[in-house]
Amino acid sequence: MTFHFTPCPSVRTAPARSAWRLSAVVGAAVVGLAAANAAHADAGAFPNKPVRMVVGFAAGGGADVVARLVGAKMSESMGQQVVVENRPGATGTIAADSVARSPADGYSLFLGSQSTMVIAPNIYPKLPFDPLKSFTPVSQLVSMPLLLVVNPAKVSAKTVEELTKQIKANPNAMSYASSGAGGPQHIAGELYKHLLRADVTHVPYSGESGAIADVLGGHIPYMFANLPVAMPHIQAGKLRALAITSLQRNPTAPDIPTMVEAGMKDFEVLTWYGVFAPAKTPAPVVQKLYTEMQQALAKPDLKAKLADQGLTTVASNPADFSRFVQNEVPKWSTLIKEFGIKAE
Incomplete structure (x- = not known):
């Protein structure tokens, strides 16, 4: 068996x-x-090749100025060049998307602002990226006010009050320029229009350099321009500054009154710029980049250059910068809904 x-x-x-x-x-x-x-190991060897910093606006604008000044100092200390690449269009979202899709290794960075990271999600219904999930915040670099400027050869107004009277007298004949739909310059223009209760045409450009060129050429009566971009033209007598959009006067231009002083209640619009890396960039690499930016912004000569242009250095760490961006969302979305701002 x-x-x-x-x-x-x-x-x-x-x-x-x-x-x-x-x-x-x-x-x-x-x-x-x-x-x-x-x-x-990657962080220890980082960087061993050039770092690309993509700017979503044309060369010569406020974002470009900041990127090149800070990037030059980082290049000196890191021993690798920080290459600034301009990819203007769609409020910086084209540039942002290109970085969001790049390898998360720290070699592709995006110089973002509230235009792209906070405002764009409210005016573009289907962005190819999520500003809060597709990126790792590295550091806020600077903040700056805007200047309400006019072409003195075309606009006789020397104060906000005088410009307001001219706009109300000829509302349909007046227009203002901006660096693009939904940006801080657009928001400032709509806020001013809202307070003076007049219909003024908004003319968006694909960058600040084009907008300010047409104001200089007398094709557009006025605009809200970034302070560092406008100041050289003001000093040359080609533009006249009527007011500044911060709550306090700026040390760079102490004679220019604030919009609040000019009678525009609670008028405050500031521009900020900061650096973002693709999501999931290794923490040691992010920390290395932040340290380099912090050291660059602490250099006396760079700090003086930025201050001379009316920029306030921030150099916030990644955690603080992340919280700051999240807190910006409700503030700007409220203004966008109130003014009915849409992509143009």
């Missing part, structure tokens, strides 16, 4: 399962340790 003996499954397979689980745990630990070591 032949007996067929089948072992109990629990007796035969339990040790195998335990061994498999142990191997899996050990394997996962080894992979995790290897990944952590690789990240630290």
Whole structure:
């Protein structure tokens, strides 16, 4: 008689399962340790090639000025060049999308502002990226006010009050320029229009350089321009500044009154610029980039250059910058809804 003996499954397979689980745990630990070591190794060697900083606006604008000044100092300390790449259009979202899709290794950065990271989601229904999820905030660099400027050869107004009277007398003949639909310059223009209760045409450009060129050429009566871009033209007598959009006067231009002083209640619009890396960029690489930016902004000569142009240095760390961006969202979305601002 032949007996067929089948072992109990629990007796035969339990040790195998335990061994498999142990191997899996050990394997996962080894992979995790290897990944952590690789990240630290990458951060230690970072950067070993040029770093690309993409700007979503044309060369010569406020964003471009900041990127080139800070990038030059970072190049000196890192031993690798920070290459500024201008990709204007759609309130900076074209440039932002290109960086969001780049490898998360720290070599592709985006110089963002509230125009792209906070305002754009409210005016473009289907962005190809999520400003809060597609990026890792590195550091806010600077903040700056805007200047309400006119062409003195075309507009006789020397104060906000005088410009207001001229607009009300000829509302359909007046227009203002901006660097693009939905940006701080557009918001400032709509806020001014709202307070003076007059219909003025908004003329958006694909960057500040084009907008200010047409104001200089007398084609557009006025605009709200970034302070560092407008000041050289003001000093040359080609533009006249009527007011500044901060709540306090700026040390760079102490004679220019604030919009509040000019009778525009609670009028405050500030522009800020900061650096973002693609989401999931290793924390050590982000920290390295932040440290380089912090050191660059602390350099006396750079700090003086920025201050001379009316820029306030911030140099916030990644965590603080992330909180700042999240807090900006409700403030700007409220203004956009109130004024009915849409992409043009």
